[in-house]
Amino acid sequence: xxxxxxxxxxxxxxxxxxxxxxxxxxxxxxxxxxxxxxxxxxxxxxxxxxxxxxxxxxxxxxxxxxxxxxxxxxxxxxxxxxxxxxxxxxxxxxxxxxxxxxxxxxxxxxxxxxxxxxxxxxxxxxxxxxxxxxxxxxxxxxxxxxxxxxxxxxxxxxxxxxxxxxxxxxxxxxxxxxxxxxxxxxxxxxxxxxxxxxxxxxxxxxxxxxxxxxxxxxxxxxxxxxxxxxxxxxxxxxxxxxxxxxxxxxxxxxxxxxxxxxxxxxxxxxxxxxxxxxxxxxxxxxxxxxxxxxxxxxxxxxxxxxxxxxxxxxxxxxxxxxxxxxxxxxxxxxxxxxxxxxxxxxxxxxxxxxxxxxxxxxxxxxxxxxxxxxxxxxxxxxxxxxxxxxxxxxxxxxxxxxxxxxxxxxxxxxxxxxxxxxxxxxxxxxxxxxxxxxxxxxxxxxxxxxxxxxxxxxxxxxxxxxxxxxxxxxxxxxxxxxxxxxxxxxxxxxxxxxxxxxxxxxxxxxxxxxxxxxxxxxxxxxxxxxxxxxxxxxxxxxxxxxxxxxxxxxxxxxxxxxxxxxxxxxxxxxxxxxxxxxxxxxxxxxxx
Amino acid sequence: xxxxxxxxxxxxxxxxxxxxxxxxxxxxxxxxxxxxxxxxxxxxxxxxxxxxxxxxxxxxxxxxxxxxxxxxxxxxxxxxxxxxxxxxxxxxxxxxxxxxxxxxxxxxxxxxxxxxxxxxxxxxxxxxxxxxxxxxxxxxxxxxxxxxxxxxxxxxxxxxxxxxxxxxxxxxxxxxxxxxxxxxxxxxxxxxxxxxxxxxxxxxxxxxxxxxxxxxxxxxxxxxxxxxxxxxxx
Numbered sequence: 001x002x003x004x005x006x007x008x009x010x011x012x013x014x015x016x017x018x019x020x021x022x023x024x025x026x027x028x029x030x031x032x033x034x035x036x037x038x039x040x041x042x043x044x045x046x047x048x049x050x051x052x053x054x055x056x057x058x059x060x061x062x063x064x065x066x067x068x069x070x071x072x073x074x075x076x077x078x079x080x081x082x083x084x085x086x087x088x089x090x091x092x093x094x095x096x097x098x099x100x101x102x103x104x105x106x107x108x109x110x111x112x113x114x115x116x117x118x119x120x121x122x123x124x125x126x127x128x129x130x131x132x133x134x135x136x137x138x139x140x141x142x143x144x145x146x147x148x149x150x151x152x153x154x155x156x157x158x159x160x161x162x163x164x165x166x167x168x169x170x171x172x173x174x175x176x177x178x179x180x181x182x183x184x185x186x187x188x189x190x191x192x193x194x195x196x197x198x199x200x201x202x203x204x205x206x207x208x209x210x211x212x213x214x215x216x217x218x219x220x221x222x223x224x225x226x227x228x229x230x231x232x233x234x235x236x237x238x239x240x241x242x243x244x245x246x247x248x249x250x251x252x253x254x255x256x257x258x259x260x261x262x263x264x265x266x267x268x269x270x271x272x273x274x275x276x277x278x279x280x281x282x283x284x285x286x287x288x289x290x291x292x293x294x295x296x297x298x299x300x301x302x303x304x305x306x307x308x309x310x311x312x313x314x315x316x317x318x319x320x321x322x323x324x325x326x327x328x329x330x331x332x333x334x335x336x337x338x339x340x341x342x343x344x345x346x347x348x349x350x351x352x353x354x355x356x357x358x359x360x361x362x363x364x365x366x367x368x369x370x371x372x373x374x375x376x377x378x379x380x381x382x383x384x385x386x387x388x389x390x391x392x393x394x395x396x397x398x399x400x401x402x403x404x405x406x407x408x409x410x411x412x413x414x415x416x417x418x419x420x421x422x423x424x425x426x427x428x429x430x431x432x433x434x435x436x437x438x439x440x441x442x443x444x445x446x447x448x449x450x451x452x453x454x455x456x457x458x459x460x461x462x463x464x465x466x467x468x469x470x471x472x473x474x475x476x477x478x479x480x481x482x483x484x485x486x487x488x489x490x491x492x493x494x495x496x497x498x499x500x501x502x503x504x505x506x507x508x509x510x511x512x513x514x515x516x517x518x519x520x521x522x523x524x525x526x527x528x529x530x531x532x533x534x535x536x537x538x539x540x541x542x543x544x545x546x547x548x549x550x551x552x553x554x555x556x557x558x559x560x561x562x563x564x565x566x567x568x569x570x571x572x573x574x575x576x577x578x579x580x581x582x583x584x585x586x587x588x589x590x591x592x
Numbered sequence: 593x594x595x596x597x598x599x600x601x602x603x604x605x606x607x608x609x610x611x612x613x614x615x616x617x618x619x620x621x622x623x624x625x626x627x628x629x630x631x632x633x634x635x636x637x638x639x640x641x642x643x644x645x646x647x648x649x650x651x652x653x654x655x656x657x658x659x660x661x662x663x664x665x666x667x668x669x670x671x672x673x674x675x676x677x678x679x680x681x682x683x684x685x686x687x688x689x690x691x692x693x694x695x696x697x698x699x700x701x702x703x704x705x706x707x708x709x710x711x712x713x714x715x716x717x718x719x720x721x722x723x724x725x726x727x728x729x730x731x732x733x734x735x736x737x738x739x740x741x742x743x744x745x746x747x748x749x750x751x752x753x754x755x756x757x758x759x760x761x762x763x764x765x766x767x768x769x770x771x772x773x774x775x776x777x778x779x780x781x782x783x784x785x786x787x788x789x790x791x792x793x794x795x796x797x798x799x800x801x802x803x804x805x806x807x808x809x810x811x812x813x814x815x816x817x818x819x820x821x822x823x824x825x826x
Contacts, residue, residue, distance in 0.1 A: 102806035118795030
C-alpha cells in the first residue's frame with residue numbers, strides 16, 4: 001500500500017491536540033475537516049478507513065494513527081459506513097506494516113519517542129482485516145425496513161469504519177424478551193455491554209452444537225442454552241448428564257482452591273425439571289433425591305443398541321449377525337435368553353440356531369459385561385413399569401428430564417443407555433408426528449424435543465453415526481420434532497454429514513486445526529473465523545454462529561450467577577421471606 | 593543572487609537563536625519591527641527577490657518570514673541567504689587588522705561603502721489576512737518595503753501543509769537548513785504548550801513527504817527535537 005492512497009484519510013483525522021485558539025486564518029488547504037477526529041464531534045468513534053479488499057477475501061482497513069492497535073481484538077465488532085449500506089463486520093486479523101523497508105531495518109531508538117510518534121500512521125501503520133457479516137441499508141435507502149441481510153456488496157474506497165454501538169448490536173441481535181420471548185441473551189460482544197441474543201425459536205428447530213476444549217466452559221454454555229430453552233419454553237429437553245452437572249448444583253471451576261457451586265436446572269426451574277438417576281445411591285450421596293430411578297430390563301435392549309457398541313465391546317461384525325440370528329428366534333427376550341446360558345451351553349445353542357459357534361461364544365462373553373451394571377434388571381423387576389415410558393410421560397407434560405449417570409460413567413454404559421432411551425423416544429416421536437400429519441390437529445402436534453448428549457463424537461463418529469439413533473436424529477432433523485444439542489470437545493471426531501447439518505454452533509476456544517475446521521464445516525466464508533476461534537480466551541468467551549444468530553459473533557458469556565438466577569425467577573430468597581414461608585408451610589402441614 | 597550559496601558561510605545566520613547578537617532590534621521590539629521596514633526590494637522576479645537591508649548587518653534572520661507591501665497583493669517569502677559586500681562591484685573591502693569599533697572611530701566612511709543584501713524565496717501572497725501559498729500574480733515591485741512577518745502571520749503561514757512541500761521542492765536552496773530555521777521561527781511564534789503538538793504534526797507531514805528518505809527524515813526530526821528542547825529549557 002502506498003502512502004499515496006492514504007492521503008485522503010490523513011488530511012482528515014490527524015490527531016490534532018493542537019487546540020491553538022486558532023484565530024489562525026484558514027489556509028485554504030482543506031484543514032477544515034481536521035476536527036472530525038474530535039471524539040465529541042464524532043460519537044461513534046472512528047477507527048479507520050477501508051483501503052482494499054474483496055467480497056470473497058474480506059476487507060482491509062488502515063487503522064487511524066491515534067488508535068492503538070492493541071485495542072483491535074480479533075472478534076471485535078465494527079461498522080463500515082458505506083454510501084448506501086452499513087456493513088456490520090468482525091475484526092479477523094491485524095498486521096503491522098511500513099512504507100519503507102529502511103524504517104524496519106533502522107527502527108527508531110526506544111528513547112526517541114518523537115520519531116516513533118511521527119512515524120505512527122505515516123511511515124509505519126496498522127492494517128486490520130475485516131470480515132463483513134451483514135449489510136443494512138441506510139435510512140432513506142430502499143430496503144431499510146427489511147433489516148440486516150447477507151453481504152452481497154462491498155463498501156467503496158475510504159469508507160469510514162466506526163466502532164459498533166450498543167444500538168447496532170441490538171438492531172441485529174434483538175433484545176432480550178422482545179418478539180414474544182424469542183430472544184435470549186447469551187452474553188455480550190467483546191468490549192461492550194449490550195446483550196447478544198440468540199433466537200430461541202430458531203435455536204430449537206434444528207440440531208445444535210456446543211464445542212470447546214476441556215475447561216473452556218462448555219458445561220456453562222450448555223447450561224445457559226438449556227436455561228434459555230426452558231425459560232422461554234421453546235423445547236422440552238432430555239439431557240443425558242454423564243457427569244452429573246446439569247440437574248443439581250455443579251462445581252464452578254475457579255483458579256485456586258476456593259471452588260464454589262452453581263445452581264443446576266432443578267434448582268432453577270423446580271417442577272419443570274425431573275431428575276432421573278441410573279445410580280440413585282450416588283445421587284443420594286451427593287445429597288439429592290432423584291425424582292425417579294431408572295432400570296433397564298434386558299428385554300428393552302435391541303440388537304440395534306448393541307451394534308453401536310462395537311468399539312467399546314470390541315465386537316466383530318459377525319457378532320452382530322449372530323445377535324440377529326438369536327433375535328430372529330427369541331425376539332425381545334433374545335438378550336435375556338443368551339445371557340442365561342452358561343459357558344459350554346453356548347456352543348450347543350449356536351448349533352441349534354445355526355449360528356457360528358465361535359462368533360456366538362465371543363458375543364456371549366462380551367455381553368456378559370452388561371450384567372455388571374446395577375441398573376440392568378430381569379423383566380418384571382423394573383418397578384412401576386417402563387422407565388422410558390415414564391420419561392416420555394414427563395416430556396409430554398413439558399417436564400424436562402435430566403438423566404444422571406451417577407458413578408456409572410463408563411463410556412459403555414453411557415452409550416448403551418443413551419442409545420436405548422433415545423431410540424425408543426425417537427420411535428415414539430415418529431409415531432406422534434405421523435399421527436399429527438394425519439389428523440393435522442394442533443393438539444396432536446408433538447412438543448419440540450431437544451436431546452442433549454455429551455461426548456457426542458462417541459455417538460456421531462463416522463462409523464457410529466450410521467448406526468446410532470443420534471445419527472438419524474441429526475440428519476432427519478426437524479421432521480419429527482426431535483433435535484440434538486451436541487456437546488463435545490473433539491468436533492473433528494464427528495461425522496461431517498452430521499456437522500454440516502448443525503444449525504447453531506456455540507464454540508469456546510479450540511486449538512487443534514482439525515477441530516476448528518470441523519466446527520466451521522458447512523459455514524461459508526470461514527477464513528477469518530479460524531483466527532478468531534483460535535484466539536478466544538480460555539474462559540467465558542465463545543463464538544456463536546449459525547441459524548439462530550444473524551451473523552457470527554464473539555461473546556463474553558453471560559455470568560451464570562445470582563443475577564441470572566433472579567432473571568429466571570429463582571434467586572435466593574430474602575431470609576425473612578423464607579422463614580415466613582417455612583412458618584406458613586409448617587402451619588399448613590401440622591396445624592397451629 | 594547568482595552566487596553559489598554553498599560557498600558563503602552562513603554560520604552566523606544558521607541558528608536564529610544567535611541572531612540577537614547580529615541584530616537586536618527585530619526581536620526586542622517586534623511591534624516596531626512589524627511597522628518599520630527592514631529592507632527595500634532591489635531585484636525582483638516571480639519566484640525570488642533581493643532586498644537591501646535598511647541597516648548594515650541588519651537583515652532579517654535566516655529562515656525568517658518576511659512580507660513585501662506591494663501591488664496588487666502583499667507577497668510572503670522566507671529569507672534564505674544574506675550577504676554584505678561593497679557598494680561598488682569592482683572594489684573589494686580589504687583587511688585592516690582592527691576591530692570594528694576601532695574602524696568606526698578611525699575610518700567611518702568605509703562602512704558607508706558597504707551594503708547588506710538578503711535573498712528571499714517567494715512562498716505566496718496575502719489575500720486579506722489569509723496566506724495563500726502559491727506564486728503571486730505579479731512579482732514584488734522594485735523599491736517596495738520589506739517587513740518582518742508578525743507572530744500571527746508566521747503562525748498562519750506555518751499552519752499550512754503546503755509550506756513544507758514548497759520548501760522541500762524549492763530548487764537551489766539549502767533545504768534542510770532552511771526547513772529547520774523556519775520551523776524554529778514557527779515554534780517561536782507559538783505558546784510553549786502548543787509546541788509539542790505542532791512538532792508532531794509537522795513531523796508527520798514530513799514523514800509523508802520524505803517517505804522514500806528515512807535517513808533524512810530521522811536526521812531532521814532529531815535536529816528539530818534538539819531545537820525544541822533548547823527552547824523548552826530557556
